[in-house]
Amino acid sequence: MxxxxxxxxxxxxxxxxxxxxxxxxxxxxxxxxxxxxxxxTGEVGKLKASFQLPACDPVREKEQLARLHALAQEAGLDAVFTKKFFTFLVGEVIARHEAVAAEHCSETDTSA
Amino acid sequence: MxxxxxxxxxxxxxxxxxxxxxxxxxxxxxxxxxxxxxxxTGEVGKLKASFQLPACDPVREKEQLARLHALAQEAGLDAVFTKKFFTFLVGEVIARHEAVAAEHCSETDTSA
Structure with missing residues (x-):
């Protein structure tokens, strides 16, 4: 041995x-x-800016979070962290959408 | 047509x-x-608590961040977000490690 x-x-x-x-x-x-x-989400941002859709969509976000909670439960990830993570991601995405929309507005702005 | x-x-x-x-x-x-x-990381937390190792490890974190930055560059993910994401994750992990260590201490505490 x-x-x-x-x-x-x-x-x-x-x-x-x-x-x-x-x-x-x-x-x-x-x-x-x-x-x-x-x-x-970059493509979503461009699409939203082109069609002047709002950067955030509370209905979609609610659906996403409910789905993620169900997946997290299945995966064994706690709900508190899942919410924090989703909030973190969505915050980042909305900031990017708004930047794209602002850029799009300044490109198409005909006011002087 | x-x-x-x-x-x-x-x-x-x-x-x-x-x-x-x-x-x-x-x-x-x-x-x-x-x-x-x-x-x-839960297993890491238990291991660290058992062997009274510190919850955070700045050398390891520095190495991880450098590696993630290289991967992010390869993947086309921006460095600012990568750092934010890593900080977010590590913050969560350290809080959990500390909770496990505190629990371990209270279980093994012989002072009265």
Whole structure:
């Protein structure tokens, strides 16, 4: 029987490294997903600006949040964080929509 | 030759619905990824509490942020948002680690 390759002291270090590798992999996926999400919301922003639709849509947001809560429950993610995350994302998206709309207005503004 | 199935007015509505479907799909993936991330960081929290390691690790955070910035650049996600997102996530994780550590302390506290 061989002795353990790790001492008691190095065991948590090894476990921590394993978990961090998993976290790093997840973070890469999150970054690529978020980039894709902003690509989509960027297109939504341009569309809204072109057709002078409001930057925010409370009905859509309510539906999104309800859906995310259901998904979060299924996934085991707590509701408080889910709401915080959604608020964080939507805040960012609306700010971007407003910037696009303002840019669009200044481009099409015929007043002098 | 048949006429167009959509009027000019319904075209942006259709485009918006298509984009929103993509956003909803991405959001589902984000929720599952975040749930998995918190499962990992939850294990990290317990490990840190058991071995009385500090809840935050500035060296690790610096490395993570540098890595995420590189990934974000590759993905086309802006650096300002990436930093905001990382700060948001890390803040949440540290608060959870501290809660686990406090719980662990109260369980193992022999002072009276």
């Amino acid at each position: 061989t002795s353990k390759p790790h001492t008691t002291l190095s065991e948590p270090t090894r476990q921590l490294a394993t978990l961090r590798q998993r976290i790093d992999n997840i973070d890469a996926a999150l970054i690529y997903m978020l980039a894709e999400r902003f690509r989509c | 048949t006429s167009k199935p959509h009027t000019t007015l319904s075209e942006p509505t259709r485009q918006l619905a298509t984009l929103r479907q993509r956003i909803d799909n991405i959001d589902a993936a984000l929720i599952y990824m975040l749930a998995e991330r918190f499962r990992c």
